[in-house]
Structures are given as structure tokens and as C-alpha cells.
């Protein structure tokens with residue numbers, strides 16, 4: 329009897345991964361390191377009887393194939409280029425379990441950064457997608473539970489329209505970024521209120537800029553952050569006890585609303601020799617007391633304020649557009665102010681009797697922190713600004729309450745060399 333040669337048989341699709349797809353949800357999976365000439369047998373098995381959708385892309389988002397029919401989706405082809413493939417699964421009507429089978433061990437789900445929100449009838453929500461680089465793959469999905477038609481738009485930061493969607497409940501934006509930018513997503517509903525989930529690489533809600541009056545609410549449990557008494561990193565000077573006295577007065581006033589705490593700047597920020605980064609676990613709401621030259625928080629946010637320390641550290645200046653003042657510059661040696669007036673003339677002041685301060689409320693969307701800055705040019709300005717805020721916390725004048733920033737001027741009315749709240753005058757409000 330002839331002996332048959334032994335049959336060689338083995339499963340092609342040796343690897344399986346599983347997931348659950350809920351109604352209106354999108355899942356992305358990467359199949360890494362597919363070689364040119366590979367026989368690709370990729371099967372997505374489900375337990376649903378609903379129609380659902382899958383797409384297979386090259387890594388540059390060129391569509392390789394898509395399937396709408398049937399419960400199980402089958403992709404069979406010879407790969408024509410070495411690439412990582414992206415598989416997108418989307419269901420509109422039913423939730424179901426699925427299993428992806430292939431011979432590729434390197435299959436992994438794309439993890440998405442998730443934010444949730446609620447959109448009410450006639451409401452608009454804005455979200456930033458920060459720091460998108462040219463050439464980045466952008467996967468941005470807004471999943472909703474509505475059956476109404478609603479509208480989303482994606483803009484470049486200069487409001488040039490990148491894309492818009494009106495159809496369907498879930499809106500999907502998939503593209504390769506053609507320029508480095510922050511992107512702005514606008515969500516708008518006219519007919520129905522609904523919950524939504526945004527999934528992408530990095531999304532954050534655009535928060536209205538905080539105002540001075542929010543000191544009582546946004547910062548009621550804030551951490552007071554003060555500079556150390558020695559120079560540190562790029563800071564030329566140590567902080568003075570004035571910052572502490574001012575902080576105490578403001579903290580006591582705030583204590584009727586919340587429970588302020590305190591920290592040194594070096595406890596919450598780390599200096600890497602080039603820039604500062606918030607340390608893990610650093611507080612989400614910060615009141616920084618002390619100017620750019622002595623407080624790391626003030627230094628870090630210097631570019632957002634009107635209060636500038638010169639690069640060489642020989643002067644501090646405030647750009648002010650108020651009371652005929654164009655800008656103010658304090659030279660540290662000798663101690664004198666030069667006020668550049670809007671009419672072009674310069675006036676000098678003695679810094680023993682005069683100071684200026686800026687108070688600025690800021691939301692840092694990148695680090696998701698509320699930062700409240702109280703910065704004198706000299707220590708008297710800082711302590712005077714703290715005392716002004718403490719004195720007026722319960723009833724700010726309207727223009728101050730609704731300002732993001734204010735410039736205060738101290739003049740030592742009683743000539744005792746100490747700044748008090750009633751010696752401060754608001755000379756400008758921003759914006």
C-alpha cells in the first residue's frame with residue numbers, strides 16, 4: 329500500500345483580540361508591521377444581527393477596504409506595501425461583542441483621550457485640540473446618544489474651517505494634519521439636548537477666561553504659592569516677607585469662602601534648566617503672590633501678563649494703557665521709576681513712595697490649572713495688591729469684578745513706608 333505523504337496543516341489566523349462596541353461607538357485597532365506581499369486574512373467576527381461598519385486604512389488614512397454588509401467582516405488580500413494598517417469599527421444601531429482574528433500578533437487598540445459633556449438645545453461648546461503637529465494622524469470622534477441632527481465644525485486656530493459634519497449621531501474626523509496648530513472643535517445643537525463623548529489624542533474644554541470676581545469661587549480652596557527666600561533657577565532674587573504678609577491678609581479674607589493652603593514654588597514646579605513644569609500632584613488652583621523676579625509661577629506665566637521682567641534683570645516694566653500712562657519701568661539701581669507717558673514725556677518717581685502691581689486671573693488649559701497672579705513691581709506693590717483684594721473681596725467694583733486683569737498703583741498716602749489696601753488705586757482693567 330502506498331504511503332501518503334503527511335498533510336501539513338496549520339491555522340493561518342493564529343491570533344485573536346476581542347472588544348465590545350456600543351451603539352454609536354468607534355473603536356480603532358492597529359495591525360503593525362504588515363510586510364509587502366503578505367497574505368492578509370483579517371476577520372472580524374461578531375454576535376450581532378445588526379448592520380455595522382468597518383474600514384481598513386493604510387497608516388496615511390488611504391482607504392484599503394470597507395464593509396457594511398453582514399455580521400462578520402472579512403478582509404482578504406495580498407499587501408502591496410509594508411505598513412501599519414488601521415482598522416476602524418463603528419456601529420450605529422446595536423451593541424455587540426467582536427473578535428478580530430489574524431496571523432498578526434502585533435494588534436493593539438488605539439487608546440483615546442476621552443472627555444464628556446452635555447449639549448443643551450441652542451447651546452455651543454468649544455474644545456481645543458492642542459499641539460497638533462504637521463503630519464500627525466488626527467482621530468477625533470464625537471459620540472452622542474441623540475437621534476437628532478446636530479452640527480460640529482473643526483477649525484484651525486485662525487478659524488479657517490477644516491471640516492464640518494451635520495449627518496448622523498456620531499461625528500468622525502480622520503485626517504493627516506497639514507500644519508502644526510491648535511485645532512478648535514465647535515459643537516452646536518438646535519433641536520435636542522444630549523450627552524456626548526469626545527475621543528481623541530488630546531482634547532480639552534475651552535473654559536471662559538476667569539475674572540477677578542472668581543477669586544471667591546474658583547480660588548476659594550487654592551494653594552498660595554510663594555517664592556523661596558533665596559534666588560532659584562532663572563530668578564535673580566529671593567522673595568521678601570512682604571509676600572507672606574500680603575498672602576496672610578488675602579487668605580484670611582478667602583477663608584470665609586474656602587480653605588486655602590500654602591506651598592513654596594519649588595514644591596509645585598520643577599525647573600529643567602530651560603523651562604518649568606508642574607510637578608505631578610501639583611494643585612489645580614494656585615494663587616501666586618510675588619512678581620516675576622521672585623516667584624516661579626509668576627515667571628512661568630510672564631508672557632500672558634502685562635508685567636515684564638527684562639531679560640538681563642535690570643528692570644521690571646508694566647505695559648499700561650491708562651491714565652495717560654504708556655508704560656512704567658522700574659530700574660533696580662538706582663531705585664527709581666520712569667513712567668513713559670502717552671504724550672511722549674517721561675516722569676520719574678521715587679520707589680519708596682510709589683509702586684505698581686498687576687493682578688491677573690488665568691486658566692491654563694494645557695495644564696488644566698486656574699492661576700491667580702498678584703505681582704508688584706516691588707514688594708510694596710504686592711502687599712498692597714493683596715490687601716486691596718482682601719478689603720474688596722466681598723464687593724468688588726463692577727469694572728474690577730469683570731476684568732481678567734487689573735493694574736493697581738500704590739502711593740504711600742500716610743508716608744509710613746507700608747502699603748495698605750486703601751492706598752491702592754485701580755488704574756487699568758483688562759481686557
Ligand SMILES: [Ca+2]
Pocket residue numbers: 740741742743744745746747748751
Ligand atoms: Ca502707608
